[in-house]
Amino acid sequence: MSYERFAYIYDHLMQDVDYDGWLDFVNRQSETYAAEGKDILDIACGTGELSLRLAGNGYSVTGIDLSEDMLVMAQQKAQERNIMLSLFQQDMSRLELQREYGLITIFCDSLNYLGKEEDVIHTFRGVYNHLKKDGLFMFDVHSLYKVSQIFMNQTFTHTDDAVSYIWDCFPGEVPNSVEHELTFFVADEKTGLYERVEELHKQRTYPVLQLTEWLAKEGFEVLDISADFTEQPPSDDSERLFFTCRKK
The missing domain is CATH 2.20.25.110 (S-adenosyl-L-methionine-dependent methyltransferases)
Incomplete structure (x- = not known):
């Protein structure tokens, strides 16, 4: 199947996904916790829907994804809309870029595709190493529920x-x-x-306590844990958990 066909399926199935909700979350948390500038690394950027929204809101966006097909489509969209994106094919658990960012995100439960504990830990470590001092790391995961x-x-x-x-x-x-x-x-x-x-x-996925322990061990301060695109803390039946962390 060609990348156009694959990306078409992906975008068709994701057309009702709340990308604007993730954008609002980034904007809200960046203001609340005084983000270090507007340079952002969007990990697992897919076909670029969130990356493009971030760029349209004044962020300088770098995106990475494991899929070359997804990145080709993201670049095509950016060119059609005359938006600048820097895109790289990388595994999030082996992050290796030559710069630091004020913000790093992993959304759309992309972290849940890492099947091994050590890959999650390596991802947290790589994010830490690519953040500026006091930089913010935001991600979401499926809840155990x-x-x-x-x-x-x-x-x-x-x-x-x-x-x-x-x-x-x-x-x-x-x-x-x-x-x-x-x-x-x-x-x-x-x-x-x-x-x-x-x-x-x-x-x-993993219990909240396990994730917070790994984050703390890698040098993060967990600032906020909320649920389901709200500002409320998780409940027993929350479905998507949002973490906001700061590099200490």
């Missing part, structure tokens, strides 16, 4: 003329993990036929 009560052993479906899918969720191999088996049916505009595409996505 979402993995165990919403995803586990569930099937989700979606149908429209362009893209339909069947999404089955199964327990992963390690605690607090889930495997997403996705089957897409993508319409070909020329022939009207549907192409079948199958993908397997694995995610793992």
